[in-house]
Amino acid sequence: MNKPKRIAFYGKGGIGKSTISSNISSSLAKAGKKVLHIGCDPKADSTRNLTSIKIPTVLELLQSGEDVEIEDIMFKSPTGVYCIESGGPVAGIGCAGIGISSTLELLEELEVFDLDWDLIVYDVLGDVVCGGFAVPMRDSYIDEVYIVTSSEFMSIYAANNILKSVERYSTKDAPLFGGFILNKHSSDKEFHILKEFVDSVDGRIVYNVPLDNDLRRVELMRKTMAEVFETSFFDDLSSLVFNNQENLNPKPLDENGLELIREQMLQI
Numbered sequence: 001m002n003k004p005k006r007i008a009f010y011g012k013g014g015i016g017k018s019t020i021s022s023n024i025s026s027s028l029a030k031a032g033k034k035v036l037h038i039g040c041d042p043k044a045d046s047t048r049n050l051t052s053i054k055i056p057t058v059l060e061l062l063q064s065g066e067d068v069e070i071e072d073i074m075f076k077s078p079t080g081v082y083c084i085e086s087g088g089p090v091a092g093i094g095c096a097g098i099g100i101s102s103t104l105e106l107l108e109e110l111e112v113f114d115l116d117w118d119l120i121v122y123d124v125l126g127d128v129v130c131g132g133f134a135v136p137m138r139d140s141y142i143d144e145v146y147i148v149t150s151s152e153f154m155s156i157y158a159a160n161n162i163l164k165s166v167e168r169y170s171t172k173d174a175p176l177f178g179g180f181i182l183n184k185h186s187s188d189k190e191f192h193i194l195k196e197f198v199d200s201v202d203g204r205i206v207y208n209v210p211l212d213n214d215l216r217r218v219e220l221m222r223k224t225m226a227e228v229f230e231t232s233f234f235d236d237l238s239s240l241v242f243n244n245q246e247n248l249n250p251k252p253l254d255e256n257g258l259e260l261i262r263e264q265m266l267q268i
Contacts, residue, residue, distance in 0.1 A: 004036075004117035005242060007178065008136050010124050011148035012158035016183040018046035019219055020148055020209065020237075021123040022081075026050060026224035027238040029080040033118040037077075038107075039085040040100045040133070046123040047085045050077040052222040057087025058103040070110050079226050084112075100124075100135050119242060126158070137169040137176060144178040144247055146206065151182075151190035153262055156197050163201055163252035175247040179206035181237070189268045197261050202251045206244075207237045 011017035018041060025037040025046075039047040047055055055075045061068045075083050086103035107113060113120070122136050136142045145166050149159040159180070170176045180203055182194060191208075198205055210233060218228050225232040253261070 002116075002118075004120050005144070006120045006122075006142045007144040007146060007241065008122035008124050008142045009146050009148060009181075010126075010133075010162045012155045013126055015148050015150055015155055015158075016209070017148040018043070018123050019049065019215070020181060020183065021121055022046040022049040023215075023224045023226070023232075023234040024238040024241055025081045025119070025121045026077065026079040026226040027232070027234045028119055028242055029077070030226040031235070031238075033242070034116060035081045036112070036115075036117050036120045037081050037083050038103065038120065038122050039083070040103070040122055040136070041125040042087065042099070043125075044085050044087070047075075047083040048222055049219065049224055050079070050081050050083050051075055052078075055083060055085050057085045057099070058106055059087035059099040062102055062106065068106060068110075070112060073106075074112070077224075077227075079224060098132060100132055104135060104139070104141060134165045134169070137165060143176070144241075144244065145176045146178045146181055146241065148181045148183055149194070150184040151194040151265075152184070153265055155184075156194070156261060157258060159197075160201070160252050160258060163203075163250045166250055167252060170247075170249055172249065175249040177203070177248045177250045178241065178244055179204040179248065181205075181207050181209060183209045184211075187268075190265075193261065193264050193268065196264065197253075200257060200261075201253060202248060204248065206240055209233070209237070 009017050009021040025035045029035045058073050073084050086099040147159045147162050149155045166177050225234050
């Protein structure tokens with residue numbers, strides 16, 4: 001059995017990380033890959049994009065006290081993606097990172113990772129302020145991290161924070177950083193600022209997601225592009241991600257470096 005490619009998508013809330021990760025999973029499954037998609041965001045939006053419904057979460061089932069089997073937590077999307085959602089606490093109570101840890105422990109126990117996957121995708125919330133969201137990196141569940149960002153300063157700030165965790169859990173011989181996926185930039189000048197940031201952290205731009213009305217409409221339908229259209233730009237993006245064989249060791253900026261980026265943005 002071949003070792004699956006294991007990747008995680010991180011990014012500031014609302015940056016389009018779940019949209020991008022779910023569409024990549026869907027595109028590769030449609031192309032014949034056996035894909036496991038693990039949602040690690042309490043909003044559960046990536047698996048909802050894939051299945052069109054809110055599937056039961058691992059945390060909910062564990063809290064019920066009943067025995068949990070694979071068929072209770074894993075659901076197949078119309079394009080063939082196998083979906084699992086970790087779940088999270090009620091707003092304002094508890095730690096969402098616990099849902100990720102509990103999910104991964106259960107998947108180990110049920111030997112889900114031992115099934116014959118081509119790709120395992122993690123869609124992870126936020127900017128890794130909480131250590132629970134770094135579990136996929138920290139406990140070696142992934143081999144690559146992609147950061148979804150825009151040219152908005154707080155998105156860059158979050159991306160830099162994520163890079164700090166990537167740097168912490170990478171080694172010289174086993175770097176984790178696959179690159180940046182750009183989303184929601186609005187002008188050539190803003191793209192230039194973003195490119196300055198990417199170059200300053202020894203990163204690379206994997207793909208620049210276009211503004212696309214079809215994608216907006218399909219997302220409102222709780223579907224993926226592969227489900228509605230024969231081809232889309234996600235076919236190119238998913239191929240780049242799946243076939244990447246060279247990761248990077250990033251160098252996140254310190255506060256002074258981030259301040260220089262902010263000052264450049266003031267000149268736009």
